[in-house]
Amino acid sequence: MRVPQTICLLVGTAISYALIVVGIPALGALMRPGTWPVVPAHLVGLYMFFIVIVILLYAAGDDERWKRIRNEIQFFFGAQKAWLARSAVIATISLAGGYLAYAAARSDLDTPPELRAIHPAPPSSFSVGGKMYNLLTLENPLRADKKNFARNVRAGAEIFFKNCVFCHGDKLDGRGHYADAFHPLPANFRDIGTIAQLQESYLFWRIATGGPGLPREAAPWASSMPVWHRFM
Numbered sequence: 001m002r003v004p005q006t007i008c009l010l011v012g013t014a015i016s017y018a019l020i021v022v023g024i025p026a027l028g029a030l031m032r033p034g035t036w037p038v039v040p041a042h043l044v045g046l047y048m049f050f051i052v053i054v055i056l057l058y059a060a061g062d063d064e065r066w067k068r069i070r071n072e073i074q075f076f077f078g079a080q081k082a083w084l085a086r087s088a089v090i091a092t093i094s095l096a097g098g099y100l101a102y103a104a105a106r107s108d109l110d111t112p113p114e115l116r117a118i119h120p121a122p123p124s125s126f127s128v129g130g131k132m133y134n135l136l137t138l139e140n141p142l143r144a145d146k147k148n149f150a151r152n153v154r155a156g157a158e159i160f161f162k163n164c165v166f167c168h169g170d171k172l173d174g175r176g177h178y179a180d181a182f183h184p185l186p187a188n189f190r191d192i193g194t195i196a197q198l199q200e201s202y203l204f205w206r207i208a209t210g211g212p213g214l215p216r217e218a219a220p221w222a223s224s225m226p227v228w229h230r231f232m
């Protein structure tokens, strides 16, 4: 029995892939022992693109070969006898697709290799609910309202205990009920390095835009801090 052409081509593609993702690093390791260079994903994609083109050209370049491949494909998808192999391939592709989608969406709780910028530089302005705020000139209007200061602080405490206590803790120490599930941990407000040192305009920005609003240098650490302007 002759091995089906289609299988040869698929195996050839798989071998080319293995050569790129393992062969190239192995070559690098040979030239510089102790290292294992990584081939960038877009380069792998580029190589594979050309390899697949060449394989398709090879398949279509000869009438006889092309006819055989076409018959094999028709047999695989159409023949009664091939049902088991067909089902197996379709199931494998579906499962692999599902796993890839899951792997891409799954959040990674490992510590990223980058250092985290805990207090990244804020933008000079940002917009919330259609209103622009200039962080350089922004002042806290509640602080100027001396008459109602005590009442405003109490209102703030109420907001804290309704919204923030679950993560930042009832002692403001970042040890709320949910704290252990998060990485990075919720900020500890009693630490003199956090809100005691920060400008109120900065805090306004951090609270309004939360983890997703953090600039790039602080972003690889998927912060669970909510985007509060959406809820409050």
Ligand code: HEC
Binding pocket: 118, 119, 159, 160, 163, 164, 165, 166, 167, 168, 178, 182, 184, 185, 186, 187, 193, 194, 195, 203, 206, 207, 210, 211, 223, 224, 225, 226, 228
């Ligand atoms: C789901 C958990 C969670 C809740 C609820 C939450 N936070 Fe956070 N918060 C975090 C985490 C985690 C961080 C630290 C990571 C970061 O900087 O984004 C943080 C950071 C902060 C910071 C930055 C402090 C600093 O030193 O830069 C401020 C300010 C803050 N939170 C205020 C609030 C306020 C106010 C509320 C309630 C309205 C709140 N948080 C509710 C998880 C939470």
